[in-house]
Amino acid sequence: MTRIAMIGGGPKTLFALLELHDVLSPERAGTLHVDVYDPHPPGAGRVWQSGQPEVLRLNVASRIVDASSRLDDQNFGTWAACNAPQYMNDTYPPRAVVGRYLSEQFRTLSEQGNMELNHVPLVVLAVVRDVAGWQVHTAEGAEFYDEVVLATGHGLSDDPSAEEIPTAQNATPLIGEYGSLTEARIPPGGRVRLRGAALTAYDVALLLTEGRGGRWETDTTDGTGSLRYLASGREPSRIIMTSRTGLPMDPKPESIPPEIVELIRSRAQQLRRWGSDLATAAETNPHKMDELWRILLDAAADCAAMAGLRTSKLQLWRTALTGRSADMGTGDSVEGLWRRSLAVNRGAAEPTTRWVWARVWSGLYAQLVVAIDRVRWEPRQRKLFDRIARNFERMAFGPPERTVRRLVALFEAGLLVQDRSAGDADRHAEIVVDALTPSPGILLKPEGAAKSSLFAGLLEAGEISVRSGERGLLTDLDGTCINARGQRYESLTALGRPTEGPTLGHDTLNRSLHEEPRRWARRIASQLPLPAPSLSE
Template sequence: MIWKTAHILDDAKTARDYIASYIKDPAALQEAAFVPEATNIVLVGGGPKGMYALERLLNELPSSLEREGMHIIWINENADFGSGNNYQVDQPDYLLINYCIGNIDAWDRECVNTSIPQQLDLLDWIKASCDNGMQARPTDYASRALVGCYLQSSLQRILTSIPANVSVSLLQAKVADIHYETDFSLQLQGEEVPLKADYLLLATGHCYENNNLLGAGAVPAEQSGHYFKSAYPVKKLDSIPAQTPVAVVGLGLTCIDVVLHLTEGRGGRFTADGIYLSSGDEPLLYAFSRKNVPILTRGPIYGEDRYQLRPATIARLQEFKAISGERRIDFTRELYPVLQDEAQYAYYSTLLKERSEQRIADYIAKLPSNEIFTLDELLFPNSLSDHESMLQYLRDTIAYAECGELQAPVLAASAVWREATKWIGDLYQHAGFTGASQEVFDKQFFGAFCRSSFGPPIANMKKLLALAEFGILRFPATENATIDYNNEQAIFEVKGDNSSFTSTYLVDARIGRSNLEQKNASLYRALYESDLVKAFDNEGYHPGCVAMDIHGRATTASCAPLFFYGTPTEGVLLDNDSLSRKRNDTASCWSKFVVNTLLRLQKNNTYEFSSGG
């Protein structure tokens, strides 16, 4: 079952309007903020991470803290506070999350904010807020728009529970630059007077540009509006005319969004038996990637009904954790063999329905060496040579997902990374890997692990297959492609190892990653150029992120109390899922820092007053 915004009951649709009442005009906010002795606490980034940080801060603020004029100012570039760009509530319902609803919870269950009523997880919220005659199950899926409605409903509950000694304002604005002396000064785009802040957290999400796919001829292509350097928001692709050839770079989750928006979003329909019915308004789509291997389909994963690591493997990972305080770990030499051993066991234990390690080892020993399954085979398969081989790959992986990872050997092996991510993330964080092996991990392994372990739901991959069988979606054999722009003909020329094609439009369906030194995000470029942040360095390797300490605080000569949460910490931390409350919770570190500093100031002021100072 896929839950959509159409299933939401009318009385559960009030959150967006309620949140809008908190959005202030920048000029009016400036006037309110400039109060003598006021404390301005600013969060930048309006997605789930920003909401989690707001909730943690409100939870930490004690009623005994009575500083006059305590303002929390939450800044986002658009009005989608709580949901952020990924979960905008007005996006099409055919854009789905890639994990089950039973895994999503907007609340911290280990440190509960008792002032907020009805802290529902997504499953219980759907039961209370939706109706289509079906009972919601934890293994169901949902549209991203519906998840956005859930997140905004959660934000509404937070805003209705603000303590009396605090005010919260939401500000729709773009932060262009930040400076720091004794406090922060935020320059908002289009505003002359900067916004002052005593405390600041950046939870800015995916704000990075991809590297340019083209050569020197790229500038005319970008000016023409035919080159989309980012796929989001997908509605900007509406300008692409029908029947026009479009090259889509990337075969991951973003590619699926692009393809569905340009087909189902143009009025096409899918029948119950997997046939696509064209509207005639679709463009012609050519999807490819550097390796030309698509993301792996996965079935619903929830609770105990999944592959789980052997206790012996967990023990080995714990051993590495015990020694990680003494030295860096070499991922390639030390950790990868552990994952390889577990993946091989997962594959053959599922294939043979056998849990005896000795019997499995005996079986493997009898196989020809070129027939033995390895983790490399899963992560780095041969490129698919043509459209038909891609179709067969999609059919096979859909069949695996329908069987489930406890029945399909390939999916059991792919589950190893999902189950090991928590342990590997603990070893990775704060230069836990050697610099050389972190570089190999970041550039070679991480994307391959994500491709094999965090794929789309079966429903979406079946749609992709139907579109490819219909012929409106093609998979050209263009691995290791080069892309040039022909100015005279106004077309893109895509040339791969084995084939080539031309298109009128180009969509980059990859997700950009932070690269401070390449300055691929305007705000972070400004911070870097003003020396408010520096690049993280691990034995000479620069992953591209900001240097920060274990609490998410920037480490620079300025000593500015600038904190980061979520995507901006990637490279220092691993596994920053946008909806997770548990992993890499630097927001709690920041909120504790703010409150402890305020309490210390209050204590000092009280002492000075009582002493006649």
């Protein structure tokens, strides 16, 4: 029997195992033993735990959530219709409900699938090459496996924050567990300073307000659907988000003009053709990479013209480099920027250059993932891409409008503010919370140390590799790790966020965006030995 260890039990592991189940031939059924290592419930993993507060919502449209298989053809929508009908038409349902769905799909696979599947609720400390395979070490000892898959997602549960804050309430990132935000730890009336002003910080702000009994009232006087916050009295007196840039994440629009959608779609073939030419070239030409920006800039200019925005390619390029719209002032408040974004989304204000880039980046993202897959960047181009991609992330992949309307109401109530510096928390007697989302990849920064002892040990042994200027593991097309000698290390695979860098866009529940899990499943299925015939045969 072939033994496989999956390190991490979140959606990436679930999707890979569902793919494996569906390609496993009947004669090989029962020849496979899989252990999933994760201290959290498998399927949901750390991020999607079903016990987390329902205040926390999905940040992508629920229609992309699909853990169906030959065992159970229900995607999230069809599952919700039967099991959580109050959310069946909710574009952004609670994460806890999505976690229930993912956990149930894992349980179905475990109970009815064609492999022996077990959950091991332990943190993996090390993976060590053995003569016959791999040793997986936990606090309770070591087990031996033929194959290991590294799918650690946002990190192991004991991974520290990138830059630890000794005075912070939480020593590890806020992912799926929020015990450091209780009223005992953060009493009503206290001043809270958050390191960060992005998705995790938005979560914390809602947990400390709506999560403590606060309510929302719709303002019917202006016709915009704006909200007023009605305090419960259990909130902090002030929640201070900190950001070096001062720029918020823009709200996702609830709808996009169909002519804009069609325009962006018409550029997909050009981007695919560019990616195909790049993949077949003998080496990566820096001038070829410049062509990528020309394609995207032309698309943005045409999108702006169609949307009625008078701008220039120079202004659009400045927005890409700085993250700031051409009409944005240095003193613009976060709540003011959000109100403008909400107005643009509903067609009540002229689009901005940030809005235009958000439509281009999100609309062409799937093609971009394929086009730049495992590109060996020239250092200057790598830095440029990372800089622009960070800016576009804020524009294209921000929170839903409902979240932003709530945050604007908190600003107006005086409960939420944003600062550009961390400040002197001790002098102000503030309670500090680290609300930064861990970066993807396995290194804290390019050329830096590994985030965990697990990856540090594999790097030191030369079993895995990270290219210069990147944070993520280099893998082959089926997820097989490339070792320090540049060779496929058969039987060691990495999927999802640990590989971000050479590959793009793993921080998603979109199962169809990457081919590695499907290709891994096919490789495993093709290599499994047929069971030995019984004596009666």
